[in-house]
Amino acid sequence: MNDGEMNDREWLYRIMLQAYPPAFRGTFGREMLLVYRAQRRDGVVDTRYWLASIADAAATAPRLWMDELRDGFHSAEGTMKTMGILSALAGLLEIANASVELRASAFGGRDVLSQTVLVFVIATASLLVVAGVALLFGGHAARRLAGIGAAACIGAFLLMLATRPMMSVAATGLGIAFPLVLWLSLYVSQRRAARGLVA
Amino acid sequence: MLPLAPATFDILLALADGEKHGYGIMKEVAARTNGAVQIGAGTLYGALKRLLASGVVEEIERDDPDDASGRRRYYRLTRHGLDVARAESWRLAKVVQDAHQKKLIPRRAG
Numbered sequence: 001m002n003d004g005e006m007n008d009r010e011w012l013y014r015i016m017l018q019a020y021p022p023a024f025r026g027t028f029g030r031e032m033l034l035v036y037r038a039q040r041r042d043g044v045v046d047t048r049y050w051l052a053s054i055a056d057a058a059a060t061a062p063r064l065w066m067d068e069l070r071d072g073f074h075s076a077e078g079t080m081k082t083m084g085i086l087s088a089l090a091g092l093l094e095i096a097n098a099s100v101e102l103r104a105s106a107f108g109g110r111d112v113l114s115q116t117v118l119v120f121v122i123a124t125a126s127l128l129v130v131a132g133v134a135l136l137f138g139g140h141a142a143r144r145l146a147g148i149g150a151a152a153c154i155g156a157f158l159l160m161l162a163t164r165p166m167m168s169v170a171a172t173g174l175g176i177a178f179p180l181v182l183w184l185s186l187y188v189s190q191r192r193a194a195r196g197l198v199a
Numbered sequence: 200m201l202p203l204a205p206a207t208f209d210i211l212l213a214l215a216d217g218e219k220h221g222y223g224i225m226k227e228v229a230a231r232t233n234g235a236v237q238i239g240a241g242t243l244y245g246a247l248k249r250l251l252a253s254g255v256v257e258e259i260e261r262d263d264p265d266d267a268s269g270r271r272r273y274y275r276l277t278r279h280g281l282d283v284a285r286a287e288s289w290r291l292a293k294v295v296q297d298a299h300q301k302k303l304i305p306r307r308a309g
């Protein structure tokens with residue numbers, strides 16, 4: 001195999017590096033590429049080398065992905081991104097649920113107060129979706145918005161329970177329990193950041 | 200931290216006599232074991248990531264004589280890393296001693 005053909009194979013090594021998690025590639029990707037180039041110069045890159053390298057990547061990449069996911073979840077930023085995704089999903093679920101109830105109440109002849117409360121639930125759930133998206137981008141304003149969204153959501157669902165329980169127990173539980181969890185995670189991550197335990 | 204994974208201990212052994220870059224570690228391990236142990240790049244840098252995080256190894260950047268376009272990371276044992284390597288060596292020595300006592304390792308002739 002001549003040097004030109006060897007150089008052509010570097011793309012294959014770069015593709016193989018994609019098996020590793022982004023942060024790991026960011027730290028060690030260039031070093032691994034330098035190792036590959038040195039091995040190529042030393043003439044050890046052959047079919048057996050590729051089989052061994054692929055087997056090595058298959059054996060080591062899953063643990064590194066697990067490490068990275070765990071580290072990401074344990075960092076303040078990772079926790080907030082996870083909570084952002086969950087907030088957006090919970091908000092969308094509540095909007096869909098309340099919209100169905102609102103449509104049903106329009107045909108069922110329910111009172112105006114119930115319909116007003118359902119509209120309020122949709123508005124607060126929309127705020128939760130916006131806050132969830134904002135949390136994905138991070139920042140102090142996003143945390144504040146998420147705190148307000150969670151408080152408004154709890155208020156709306158308590159109001160709904162006080163007037164007339166129309167939505168399912170699961171939906172009501174989610175509408176109250178999830179914002180409480182969101183509040184708690186915002187508080188914990190703020191304390192952690194203040195103590196300098198996490199980035 | 201003990202016992203160490205075999206590949207991790209091989210890396211610490213390679214660094215025991217001085218700092219090396221990644222490929223230097225791989226070549227030292229292969230040469231010391233007559234090619235019986237070949238550490239892959241994923242295994243090497245995965246282990247180095249954990250060793251760096253636990254303060255066993257530290258990295259230093261240097262100009263790379265083989266690559267004019269940039270610098271290269273070299274790795275060396277910290278004082279704590281040297282203690283860990285010594286502790287693992289003692290542990291393995293005890294294992295070998297036990298194996299001798301149980302006559303699992305034949306005595307060398309002469």
